[in-house]
Amino acid sequence: MVLNDEQLAQFDREGWLFMPELFSPGEVAVLNRAARRIFAMDREEVVREKDGTTARTAFAAQNYDEACRRLGRHPRLVGPVRQILGGDVYMHQFKINAKAAFNGDVWQWHQDYGTWARDDEMPEPRAMNIALFLEDVTEFNGALMFIPRSHKGGVIEAGHDLQTTSYPLWTIDNATIARLVEEGGLIAPRGKAGSAMLFHSNLVHGSPSNMSPWDRTIVYLSLCHVDNHIRRFKRAEWIAHRDFTPIEALEDDCLMALVDEIAAAE
Amino acid sequence: MVLNDEQLAQFDREGWLFMPELFSPGEVAVLNRAARRIFAMDREEVVREKDGTTARTAFAAQNYDEACRRLGRHPRLVGPVRQILGGDVYMHQFKINAKAAFNGDVWQWHQDYGTWARDDEMPEPRAMNIALFLEDVTEFNGALMFIPRSHKGGVIEAGHDLQTTSYPLWTIDNATIARLVEEGGLIAPRGKAGSAMLFHSNLVHGSPSNMSPWDRTIVYLSLCHVDNHIRRFKRAEWIAHRDFTPIEALEDDCLMALVDEIAAAE
Numbered sequence: 004m005v006l007n008d009e010q011l012a013q014f015d016r017e018g019w020l021f022m023p024e025l026f027s028p029g030e031v032a033v034l035n036r037a038a039r040r041i042f043a044m045d046r047e048e049v050v051r052e053k054d055g056t057t058a059r060t061a062f063a064a065q066n067y068d069e070a071c072r073r074l075g076r077h078p079r080l081v082g083p084v085r086q087i088l089g090g091d092v093y094m095h096q097f098k099i100n101a102k103a104a105f106n107g108d109v110w111q112w113h114q115d116y117g118t119w120a121r122d123d124e125m126p127e128p129r130a131m132n133i134a135l136f137l138e139d140v141t142e143f144n145g146a147l148m149f150i151p152r153s154h155k156g157g158v159i160e161a162g163h164d165l166q167t168t169s170y171p172l173w174t175i176d177n178a179t180i181a182r183l184v185e186e187g188g189l190i191a192p193r194g195k196a197g198s199a200m201l202f203h204s205n206l207v208h209g210s211p212s213n214m215s216p217w218d219r220t221i222v223y224l225s226l227c228h229v230d231n232h233i234r235r236f237k238r239a240e241w242i243a244h245r246d247f248t249p250i251e252a253l254e255d256d257c258l259m260a261l262v263d264e265i266a267a268a269e
Numbered sequence: 270m271v272l273n274d275e276q277l278a279q280f281d282r283e284g285w286l287f288m289p290e291l292f293s294p295g296e297v298a299v300l301n302r303a304a305r306r307i308f309a310m311d312r313e314e315v316v317r318e319k320d321g322t323t324a325r326t327a328f329a330a331q332n333y334d335e336a337c338r339r340l341g342r343h344p345r346l347v348g349p350v351r352q353i354l355g356g357d358v359y360m361h362q363f364k365i366n367a368k369a370a371f372n373g374d375v376w377q378w379h380q381d382y383g384t385w386a387r388d389d390e391m392p393e394p395r396a397m398n399i400a401l402f403l404e405d406v407t408e409f410n411g412a413l414m415f416i417p418r419s420h421k422g423g424v425i426e427a428g429h430d431l432q433t434t435s436y437p438l439w440t441i442d443n444a445t446i447a448r449l450v451e452e453g454g455l456i457a458p459r460g461k462a463g464s465a466m467l468f469h470s471n472l473v474h475g476s477p478s479n480m481s482p483w484d485r486t487i488v489y490l491s492l493c494h495v496d497n498h499i500r501r502f503k504r505a506e507w508i509a510h511r512d513f514t515p516i517e518a519l520e521d522d523c524l525m526a527l528v529d530e531i532a533a534a535e
Contacts, residue, residue, distance in 0.1 A: 104447075177370075216447040
């Protein structure tokens with residue numbers, strides 16, 4: 004899994020790179036079962052929507068679920084990010100966003116690095132997300148929207164929104180969003196389950212609510228160059244990790260191997 | 270404006286008919302200016318979102334705005350509905366739904382006739398909406414979603430939702446929506462400003478919130494066969510009209526003529 008020059012140029016210019024069907028249906032099935040298990044857990048890392056029951060996001064599952072542990076070290080995700088960031092990376096955050104059928108709430112317009120800088124004192128935007136779709140993302144189930152090229156202006160002023168959803172977020176005002184969209188347009192990448200979206204940590208994005216009968220689960224690995232680790236430990240360890248050990252990628256077949264291991268153990 | 274056999278067959282089978290660019294950009298501009306004027310008015314017919322400021326929907330503007338008066342008698346809207354309902358129609362409701370940029374809230378899953386039957390005692394579903402887009406409807410700005418063929422099962426059980434938005438609505442439960450979508454799928458017609466969507470009054474539909482920087486204003490004419498007028502006057506007259514006079518359509522150029530008249534008067 005090595006990005007070519009054209010991909011690297013697009014990422015630099017537009018701030019994103021979409022990789023259709025990077026994972027197979029079999030691998031996705033393993034991860035989707037893991038996500039259902041995790042969302043059913045009663046633990047502080049699983050944040051609920053305002054309704055108090057629907058899972059909104061589950062943090063740090065690489066620490067308590069074997070499929071997620073392997074995904075967090077998967078060469079198809081870690082490789083491209085290592086390549087772009089130019090060296091060893093550690094896991095700053097790992098989360099599964101549910102955007103559940105009928106009840107999945109919005110994520111307001113924001114930059115990830117905005118939060119990492121303000122809350123965690125991450126020195127530079129030498130960190131990024133790679134997002135893996137666990138279901139088909141369609142026009143109906145709350146696709147992520149990104150403002151291309153919005154990563155070029157650095158960290159944008161933001162307000163800490165504690166009201167709109169159950170999860171606090173540094174969000175960008177409407178006038179700024181309108182200006183950025185005027186300049187860069189808007190995209191909402193869709194694709195089959197198993198597709199991945201890699202995006203710059205300053206790329207402005209958000210997602211609408213999901214009122215369709217289809218879940219739209221996405222796993223996010225937020226990977227950070229080891230030299231660029233956070234300096235402030237304000238947020239819970241399971242939200243902003245404090246283990247800066249370089250990730251050693253596993254074998255490419257690590258997820259399907261898990262299926263065999265489980266079958267052999269039964 | 271006469272629907273052909275194929276269109277009539279599709280409407281009967283699927284419950285909807287999309288008519289791309291039925292109105293010209295010039296006509297749309299006249300109506301869009303009217304909508305901005307109306308949303309800025311401080312009157313009870315203009316319902317605000319939960320934020321108390323953003324316009325959500327404006328009722329009965331055909332009674333206080335000349336462009337809307339003409340639109341409410343426009344042959345390109347009234348004609349197809351007369352044809353389908355088989356005779357004279359009156360205006361049961363006229364509304365402009367704003368779905369404003371950034372702040373436009375959802376319309377939950379519902380049937381229009383469900384409300385007209387329960388609240389207004391309209392005897393039969395011999396009434397329907399024709400909806401006119403005043404801006405381009407895209408994947409970003411909260412397109413209406415319809416469940417094809419869901420009009421075939423009559424009135425579906427519903428609960429009166431007074432909580433979710435600023436406007437009360439008879440809404441259908443998630444399990445039923447999931448079943449209907451399993452059977453009929455889901456569509457979200459998109460198109461240029463000036464396009465129109467005609468749909469059966471029992472066709473289940475809803476629309477997500479709009480977090481894009483683009484408004485998505487739609488005018489709805491709810492036309493009812495004159496024999497089928499409502500029997501109960503529970504809701505305000507400006508929501509559920511009580512004037513059952515048959516609509517006499519104006520000339521096809523009535524909207525552009527208004528531009529000339531205004532210019533001549535200045």
